[in-house]
Amino acid sequence: xxxxxxxxxxxxxxxxxxxxxxxxxxxGDTLGFKNGDWEFCFSGPAIHDEVRKLGGIEKLNVKxxxxxxxxxxxxxxAEALLSDWSTxxxxxxxxxxxxxxxxxxxxxxxxxxxxxx
Numbered sequence: 185x186x187x188x189x190x191x192x193x194x195x196x197x198x199x200x201x202x203x204x205x206x207x208x209x210x211x212g213d214t215l216g217f218k219n220g221d222w223e224f225c226f227s228g229p230a231i232h233d234e235v236r237k238l239g240g241i242e243k244l245n246v247k248x249x250x251x252x253x254x255x256x257x258x259x260x261x262a263e264a265l266l267s268d269w270s271t272x273x274x275x276x277x278x279x280x281x282x283x284x285x286x287x288x289x290x291x292x293x294x295x296x297x298x299x300x301x
């Protein structure tokens with residue numbers, strides 16, 4: 185199925201679509217990150233082999249897997265976009281504040297920087 189199908193034929197409210205995008209992005213990032221094990225693995229076959237060793241995609245247990253800093257920053261930017269802003273300058277300032285806050289949490293306590301599923 186093509187993504188165009190959802191764009192042109194979805195009865196889902198736009199806000200719900202955006203929420204789905206955020207959740208699916210975090211899930212994809214979590215799967216690709218695998219607690220840092222796969223983040224910089226550029227071999228699809230190696231990852232596929234490890235997924236098979238873990239029982240296959242349908243039996244993959246991601247409980248306790250962490251999202252990466254990419255997802256934390258993605259969420260920070262989304263929060264800034266949802267904040268009260270009237271100009272691009274205010275928006276950019278809000279984005280900078282949200283990213284700084286996310287990074288500071290990570291620097292103060294590395295474990296808190298990664299959100300456990």
